[in-house]
Amino acid sequence: MSSVDDGGLVQLLSPTGERVKNADYDSWVEDVDDAQLKSLYEDMVVVRRIDTEATALQRQGELGLWPPLLGQEAAQIGSGRTLREDDFVFGSYRENGVAYCRGVDYTDIMRVWRGNAHAGWNPYDINMAPSQVIIGAQTLHATGYALGCQQDGVDTVAISYFGDGATSQGDVNEAMIFAASYQAPVVFFCQNNQWAISEPVGLQARTPIAGRAPGFGIPSMRVDGNDVLAVMAATRIALDRARSGNGPTFIEAVTYRMGPHTTSDDPSRYVDVLEREDWQVKDPIVRVEAYLKSKDLLTEEFQAGVKAKADDVAKKIRAGTLNMEEPDALSVFDNVYSTSSSWLDRQKNQYSHYLQSFEGGH
Amino acid sequence: MSTMTLSRAINSGLRKALEDDPKVVLMGEDIGKLGGVFRVTDGLQKDFGAHRVMDTPLAEAGIIGTAVGLAYRGYRPVCEIQFDGFIYPGFDQIVTQVAKLHYRTGGAVKMPITIRVPFGGGIGAVEHHSESPEAYFTHTSGLRVVSCSNPQDAHTMVRQAIASDDPVLFFEPKRRYWTKGEVNEEITADTLSLESAAVVNSGNDVTLVSFGPLVATARDAAIAASDEGVSVEVIDLRSLSPIDFATIEASVRKTGRLVITHEAQQFGGLGAEIAASITQRCFYYLEAAPERVTGFDTPYPAAKLEDHFLPNLDRMLDAVDRVMGKDNSLSNWKGQ
CATH class of the missing domain: 1.20.5 (Single alpha-helices involved in coiled-coils or other helix-helix interfaces)
Structure with a gap:
């Protein structure tokens, strides 16, 4: 199995949409048939559409703030789609793609960002904690929840999402210590999107982030976070390990934040245009599109259906946001x-x- | 009824809580085999297992943060912070998560977490082992903060705290751990309201408000004052947030004089809040401005100096003299 030590970055789908064979990971996604592939594609397109709509709503003054996940669709859909209904998600504030996978009411996603509530949804309705603004705090919550699952004798898993910046926080390091000591059924899913607002990942870590976990006694994987299949495979490996009583796993999904940190940010002050262009060609949706095309699945009818779905979700979000009841x-x-x-x-x-x-x- | 120390009374309360509810879990540093540095959890791991009485890694944020996750899952974690001065690494999780999650989620997620903290000075300890950080937590919305002063309350209140669906900071007066008293263990967790203060000594001239380790000192002060013909009513707050103002108000309307004492520093402390609130509620009943007898606004000093820092019987009596208009240490003070 490719590991952090050999500098490996697991990739099953190249940026140009070629399926890359990998003996260690292929079996974990062999059930992904044409229908599933199309549905993964649809989810990523819909989530990107939600992002676009939310950004527009913010620019129109209807949302106070929005943290785009543009560019991170594969990391979020690929992992979010592998979770079981009873698994519990502890994300940051950017995991709106994961929330979509959990079946959140679309309007609920906007509640926090319109300023109507601190939590968009009842966590127990979709088994996902509300957005966490304190960087990395949720990794400890996931670890505690996992300890509870362990004590309950169930094979439910807690998964925590956080970014590269969060890995500098004490909470994240303490979470890994607790998880390792108690062998808690938890997955640490780090979306390394290269930027913590304006600070490049190099300021948080001199070596690949995935390399830290083994020091805590936690197995680690470093995957192409823009490759929905690689993300799925890695997450399934981690979930399986946790469910079978073999403790935590750390996943570094190497991706890129194509947009600003939030709508209040101005990346032109710190991001090199060339860097962004480099990542543009690794776009997570484009490569699935190419792969679907190579399999003659990217028909006009299919694409029109996906677009109609995305537009419909966007329309519902807009209406839901504008009609949101003001709190008493x-x-x-x-x-x-x-x-x-x-x-x-x-x-x-x-x-x-x-x-x-x-x-x-x- | 049986006679036991305050520390044993908490131990017995924890044992009852573990017996009553399988969702109760204890977490902390050295609380297992060792039974805690003050032996408050003595024997509990042996009887309930390492999965319910968990020795944790040495990380306070980790203890509180994982307790949050356990609470999400329906557990009732009881966290021990080894010493008052060690709570600050866990402060962020307490203030930003434990206190706010019920509010954040519109009541969907309950945080029935009890955080036990041995607090206060008087044991000749090194730095960071004698602090009284209660005001940081009484200032935080969403937390309940309580402190016990005697074995019976310690037993009852720890069970109440654990049974409460709200997070509770439970401050244990460490220098009184070895105080003995009668304890009825056959109480139920709803015997007392978590918000009720107790009048522990009746009096007519001065209301002396105290809590935790200083209740015993305040009672001694009341006895000494009565020798001088001053009748002091001593109130044990028990609940520091919210405060049972009705009980203090009724007392001050009777006495017309208020003295508040706590070990913590004065500025922005509980005494300030009580003085302001009672002045507002009892303005026309007051015969004198409320007085505070507290620690100084310095860091907690080295052990050889702590007797100067800590409020004692004489300083309490000096404040009683002040509100009584009698000669006192500041009678001839010309300072600013």
């Missing part, structure tokens, strides 16, 4: 505690009276 003023006090708090009850009561004073209420 007094809901600011809701759910601070699961039971009542005399202090907070008093504050809420006083603020309620304050609000009523504008209505001649008293």
